Amino acid sequence: MQSLSPPSPIKSLIRSRPRVTRVIPNKLVLQCIYRSDSVSFPNGVGANRADWQSTCAILASKVLAQQQPTDKSSSGGGGDANGGADHVAAVNGHKTSVDLNLVPIEKTTPNSNNNSSIKPHKPQKPLTITDLCPAPMHGAQLRVAYQGVPGAYSEAAAGKAYPNCEAIPCDQFEVAFQAVELWIADRAVLPVENSLGGSIHRNYDLLLRHRLHIVGEVQLPVHHCLLALPGVRKEYVNRVISHPQALAQCELTLTKLGLQAAREAVDDTAGAAEYIAANNLRDTAAIASARAAELYGMQVLADGIQDDSSNVTRFVMLAREPIIPRTDRPFKTSIVFAHDKGTSVLFKVLSAFAFRNISLTKIESRPHRNRPIRLVDDANVGTAKHFEYMFYVDFEASMAEVRAQNALAEVQEFTSFLRVLGSYPMDMTPWCPSRAEDDDDDKNAF
Numbered sequence: 001m002q003s004l005s006p007p008s009p010i011k012s013l014i015r016s017r018p019r020v021t022r023v024i025p026n027k028l029v030l031q032c033i034y035r036s037d038s039v040s041f042p043n044g045v046g047a048n049r050a051d052w053q054s055t056c057a058i059l060a061s062k063v064l065a066q067q068q069p070t071d072k073s074s075s076g077g078g079g080d081a082n083g084g085a086d087h088v089a090a091v092n093g094h095k096t097s098v099d100l101n102l103v104p105i106e107k108t109t110p111n112s113n114n115n116s117s118i119k120p121h122k123p124q125k126p127l128t129i130t131d132l133c134p135a136p137m138h139g140a141q142l143r144v145a146y147q148g149v150p151g152a153y154s155e156a157a158a159g160k161a162y163p164n165c166e167a168i169p170c171d172q173f174e175v176a177f178q179a180v181e182l183w184i185a186d187r188a189v190l191p192v193e194n195s196l197g198g199s200i201h202r203n204y205d206l207l208l209r210h211r212l213h214i215v216g217e218v219q220l221p222v223h224h225c226l227l228a229l230p231g232v233r234k235e236y237v238n239r240v241i242s243h244p245q246a247l248a249q250c251e252l253t254l255t256k257l258g259l260q261a262a263r264e265a266v267d268d269t270a271g272a273a274e275y276i277a278a279n280n281l282r283d284t285a286a287i288a289s290a291r292a293a294e295l296y297g298m299q300v301l302a303d304g305i306q307d308d309s310s311n312v313t314r315f316v317m318l319a320r321e322p323i324i325p326r327t328d329r330p331f332k333t334s335i336v337f338a339h340d341k342g343t344s345v346l347f348k349v350l351s352a353f354a355f356r357n358i359s360l361t362k363i364e365s366r367p368h369r370n371r372p373i374r375l376v377d378d379a380n381v382g383t384a385k386h387f388e389y390m391f392y393v394d395f396e397a398s399m400a401e402v403r404a405q406n407a408l409a410e411v412q413e414f415t416s417f418l419r420v421l422g423s424y425p426m427d428m429t430p431w432c433p434s435r436a437e438d439d440d441d442d443k444n445a446f
């Protein structure tokens with residue numbers, strides 16, 4: 001996969017040095033002086049958060065020019081206690097009976113031979129400085145930050161987690177974290193793993209750098225489409241752009257389709273569609289949702305192009321405060337730890353769960369940025385080195401359960417750092433593949 005700089009409308013705006021901030025229509029973007037090395041660890045993850053937060057100025061434009069009428073009786077989202085999971089239907093741009101209160105689709109009447117009929121998504125009024133006031137009055141509607149532009153899977157996940165929420169598009173994952181920290185949003189919904197592409201490492205790293213709490217999870221079947229401008233045939237396509245995860249999830253199918261096209265990574269799937277439409281690119285296709293096709297006036301060249309019809313992405317919901325763990329329904333707990341010196345430490349940590357019959361659902365390791373290398377020899381003599389890692393573990397128990405508390409007390413004995421990222425209800429939605437009838441005919445429907 002070729003990974004080039006993202007096209008300018010969806011370019012990353014967070015830099016290590018101050019920059020002039022551009023306002024991207026429909027997205028929350030921010031200018032930030034954020035030196036990652038200023039965040040101390042382990043005793044002070046986020047210790048300098050106030051410092052760097054105060055250097056951040058948020059220029060936002062959230063927008064929603066034509067708000068869909070909302071059912072006030074059910075506004076306020078699905079709540080964290082059940083993760084909203086009970087209300088959920090398949091989304092991903094396919095019609096559902098659930099009003100997700102997403103950005104309304106602007107009706108266009110694309111003429112397949114007339115490019116001028118393609119209306120790019122209408123830019124909407126940017127936020128002004130007064131919008132930056134913390135804790136603005138926002139009524140009962142929950143504001144949920146997600147990364148991407150309208151039509152992104154993350155927006156669908158926000159709607160699944162909190163039906164009737166106000167979904168706030170953000171330029172970057174980091175912006176979504178900060179939007180919650182600065183009270184611009186009440187929640188963030190962020191992808192952490194996909195059944196085909198694996199972990200979204202960036203969000204694991206950000207969970208550690210920020211002080212937000214995981215308050216829920218949702219699993220979203222992800223149904224990808226290949227989109228191009230109306231009238232474009234697959235023979236004209238010499239470039240396919242999308243989010244790296246989406247490109248990875250469709251890699252085999254793209255090859256099977258015989259596309260002689262370079263793959264390029266951009267910030268999000270819907271942003272790729274928006275970019276093609278805005279720049280009238282007739283040689284480029286995007287991998288995105290059917291909803292993105294509608295929003296940006298694109299045609300669906302192929303439907304269901306994910307390499308596996310059971311393609312699913314797991315998202316976590318983040319809040320400033322943790323929820324109170326309960327025992328009346330299945331809960332999951334996420335922790336992160338750094339292990340101490342010694343032998344078989346990881347084995348000992350994991351056995352603390354095994355001996356209590358607590359199932360682990362996920363284990364992930366990420367480089368320990370503050371202590372990346374440890375010399376094997378105590379006297380720091382010699383050349384042998386260990387790479388140091390942070391371990392993220394999800395286990396099926398609530399922190400309200402004694403066995404979970406005991407397991408963590410034991411884990412603490414073997415670790416130099418331990419943090420509970422959250423204890424939250426498991427998404428128990430019955431499994432429903434993104435589209436059971438996916439088959440090769442479908443995929444070849446050019």
Ligand SMILES: O=C(O)C(=O)C[C@]1(C(=O)O)C=C[C@@H](O)C=C1
Nearest residue numbers: 152153154191243245268269313
């Ligand atoms: O680009 C999007 O639409 C996203 O919401 C991001 C994202 C991801 O980060 O994994 C979410 C779900 C899909 O797995 C593909 C992309």
